[in-house]
Amino acid sequence: MKELKSIEIKAFIPSKDFDKSKSFYQDLGFTKGWDSDGMAYFHHGNCSFLLQDFYPEHANNFMMHLLVEDVDAWYNEIICSGLAEKYRIKITDVENQILGMRDFVVIDPTSVLWRIGQNI
DSSP: OOOOOOOOOOOEEEOSSHHHHHHHHHHHTOEEEEEETTEEEEEETTEEEEEESOOOGGGGGOEEEEEOSOHHHHHHHHHHHTHHHHHTOEEOOOEEOTTSEEEEEEEOTTOOEEEEEEEO
């Protein structure tokens, strides 16, 4: 069998308020690569996703995981940025998890849950 190679995988993240979500992700530190017809491409380093102007019923069950080198630096940057107050979102404290991960949770304006963490 021929070896098949993959290049990348991206999630399509829902949004309740497309403009607000685009602003949120830029404030979170992602770069908007393009924005057209109800879809926007965001990236940070080698990580990327597509934000869509679409809100399905199951959107509040959507979860993302962002693996970073320094979770405490990310946490401090996000807390100091005032994102929680500006977007009225929830951000948990950083905790060590059972499976060798140190992480915290950010819940975006659409209720998408992001676990931002690092391996320990």
